[in-house]
Amino acid sequence: MSMENRNILLILTDQQRVDTLKAYGGKVCQTPNLDQLSEDSIVFTNAYTSCPICTPARSSLQTGYYPFNVGMQANSYGSHCLIRELPDHPDLLSRQxxxxxxxxxxxxxxxxxxxxDSAETQHYLSQGEHVIQFPEFKYDMRSLPSDVGYEADDFPGHGIGGYHYKQFKDYLEENNLSFETKNKLSGNFDVHTAAEVVSPIESTVEYYLTERAIHYMERFRKRSKPFFFALNYWGPHEPYMAPTKHLDLYRDMELEPWPNFYDEGHKKPSIHKAKSAKSKEWEAFAPYVKHYYGFMSSIDEQIGRIIAYLKEHDLYDNTTIIFSADHGESLGIHGGLSDKAFFMYEETCRIPLFVKPAGNSVHREENHFVGTCDLYATILELAGVEREKAENRDGRSFAPMLRNTDEPLASWPDCVVTECSGLESVMYTQRMIRYEKMKYVFNCGDLDELYDLSKDPYELENLIDHADYAEKLRFLRLRLADWMVQHRDGALKIFKRMRDLP
Known part of the structure; x- marks a missing residue:
């Protein structure tokens, strides 16, 4: 039974750690609906984001390019994001x-x-006449989902959880609801906040977005053609808003510290300190982790509603469901790191990815390295685009891996790379390459990193100057340079010069 030209549902979370899911060895966070979906899916065990920052990763999904080839290398309000509005183009995912x-x-x-009209834009416009306007402001350019071909809800900017948009407020008013929280947590992180949601589940953004997804799919299923729908939750990215019923799952738990929580940063790059939390005590992090888990369990409940809708309307078997995240989350790893960027640890760079193909359900693990750019090519091939055209980007289509056939994959890349260019107003160039069980990180202007994940899965020991790994280090640097050539990475010349490569 062919999977091409069937419905495709993409469910994307924001800043989700893989260890929130049992499919990746998670033992605490409860996600029964995603657990069940994974039983019908191919679970990708080595999936990595193109960049552990929201805008860059999402630009890769829509274009198939690494952020350095799009010009969106930081969040869209960041000082080093060359393009603030994703340009409409015939090759965008939606247009294809x-x-x-x-x-x-x-x-x-x-x-x-x-x-x-976004609040973030108004912030820049209000800085005074001495500030040179971005071209997008001056010429009234904008790029929201409906501007690039989606039948969509337009939520400009970051959104900060989605609670302040007029559409959500109108939904609450129309349904005689109010969104109410108590017991707010703040203070240990620069930006992370958490709270307990005490109003009904129907008042949450997650419930609202699920309602909107059902609304569109109800419209689409009545047409005589397939649909692609992208449901993008703001969570479990902070602010960690956990409804009471979900927070109760964890409220009285004694959470164990992360296996790499106690890391004094010996032989680690100094840039990691850019995202250090105020406290170094696990007791200061545990409440945030509980809210994070509660938030994720709340999202899982809504994903269950989506799956129930598909099954009720005989769409489940005829729909390829792709579940993933834009990037991961730190939450206190390695001595109290918060947020993401500036460090290339597994918790922030590795992403959950499993795919339930249309047709007969399957369950197995797939160990090939895949990345965000591959999602673009894969979705297009599943929609009927010729593979060669779908792959005319930085990514490859992993559709053959979904068919459970003997189709050869000998040419599939033997490595995966994650890039980063800093966050907020701090520019900082990094490239991370995973090859076999090794990880190498190029930290421009700082100490590089080398980890042997077969012996050190929690990345506690930086082997960058270990004599026994000198040959592997040289090999990984050369392999990264080759990758940079293949992908037209503009950082190649500086990388080779700084690391004495031919």
Whole structure:
């Protein structure tokens, strides 16, 4: 039974650690609906984000390019993001799907366009006449989902959880609801906040987005053509808003510290300190972790509603469901790190990814390295685009891995790379390469990192100057340089010069 030209549902979370899921060895966070979905899916064990920051990763998903080839290398309000509004182009994911006669829909976090009406845009516009305007402001350019072909809800900017948009407020008012929280947590992180949601589940953004997804799929299923729909939750990215019923699952637990929580930073890059929390005590982190888990369990409940809708309307078997995240989360790893960027640890760079193919359900693990750019090519091939055209980007289609056939994969890349260029107003160039069980990180202007994940899965010992690993280090640097050539990475010349490579 062919998977091509079937419905495709992409469910994307924001800043989700893989260890929130039992499919990846998680033991605490309760996600029964995702656990069940994984039993019908191919679970990718070595999936990595193109960049552990929201806007860059999402630009890769929509274009198939690494962020350095898009110009969106930081969040769209960041000082080193060359493009603030994702340009409309015939090769965007949405436009290519339209050419395949797909209905295309989108709701939730976008973060690839501000729109001149967003609060974040108004912040820049109010800085005074001495500030040179971005071209997008001056010429009233904007890129929201509906501007690039989606039948969509337009939520400009970052969204900060989605609670402040007029559409959500209107939904609450129309349904006689209010969103209410108590017991707010703040203080240990620069930006992370958490709270307990005491209003009904129907008042949450997660419930609202699920309602919107059902609304669009209900419209699409009545048409005589397949659909692609992207449901993008803002969580479990902070603010960690955990409804009481979900927080109760963890409230009285004694959480064990992360296996790499106690890391004094010996032989680690100094840039890691840019995201250090105020406290170094596990007791200061545990409440945030509980809210994070509660938030994720709340999202899982809504994913269960989506799956129930598909099954009720005989869509489940005819729909490829792709579940993933834009990047991971730290939450106190390695001596109290918070947020993401500036460090290339597994918790922030590795992402959950499993795919339930249309047709007969399967369950197995897939160990090939895959990345965010591969999602673009894969979705297009599943929609009927010729593989060669779908792969005319930085990514490859892993659709053959979904068929459980003997189709050769000898040419599949033997490594995966994650890039980063800093966060907020701090520019900082990094490239991370995973090859076999080794990880190498190029930290421009700082100490490089080398980890042997077969012996040190929690990345506690930086082997960058270990004599026994000198040959592997040289090999990984050369392998990264080759990759940079293949992908037209502009950092190549500086990398080779700084690390004495031919």
């Amino acid at each position: 799907l339209q050419k395949q006669n797909y209905s295309v829909g989108y709701t939730g976090k976008w973060h690839l366009g501000q729109g001149n």
